[in-house]
Amino acid sequence: MKKRPSKKDKLWLDDYLHLLHSRQTLHLTINQLNQVIRIHGFKKIHHAPKKVLVEAVESLDLVDVPRSTLRDNVSTFGGGTGGRVGGFGRAQMARVLRNLRRENQFLRRQERVVCFF
Structure with missing residues (x-):
């Protein structure tokens, strides 16, 4: 039922x-x-x-959700993939996170500039 x-x-x-x-x-x-x-x-x-x-x-124009991870065997940092997450090693993941933080800081600065006009 x-x-x-x-x-x-x-x-x-x-x-x-x-x-x-x-x-x-x-x-x-x-x-x-x-x-x-x-x-x-x-x-x-x-x-x-x-x-x-x-x-x-x-x-609405519905958007397809391209998710390559649906086909991958994804695991957390410690679990069975040798420290790899979704195909990324720890160093690569740290680089991605660092770039995202920089982008976020840049966007915050842009918001401040826009607010002054």
């Missing part, structure tokens, strides 16, 4: 992929439809019937 969906069901990757390929929204709850809307950068729609949310989701 299939479990009845609850109001607070989370949108799983499988749910999104099913939506992406079938464009069928009937199996999604109102909460899940709002999650799809938020994923695409729009605000949650409050106090609206499911029909309105379905129309909103159907008007």
Whole structure:
């Protein structure tokens, strides 16, 4: 027997992929439809019937989620991959994190500059 969906069901990757390929929204709850809307950068729609949310989701250009890690055997830092995470060694991962921090600092500085104009 299939479990009845609850109001607070989370949108799983499988749910999104099913939506992406079938464009069928009937199996999604109102909460899940709002999650799809938020994923695409729009605000949650409050106090609206499911029909309105379905129309909103159907008007979106759904984006395929390229996830190469779905095919890889990914593990945490210590587990069985010789210190490798998703194909990255520890040194490579540290470099990626350092670059992301620099980019974040750069963006913060840009925000400050924009605020003065």
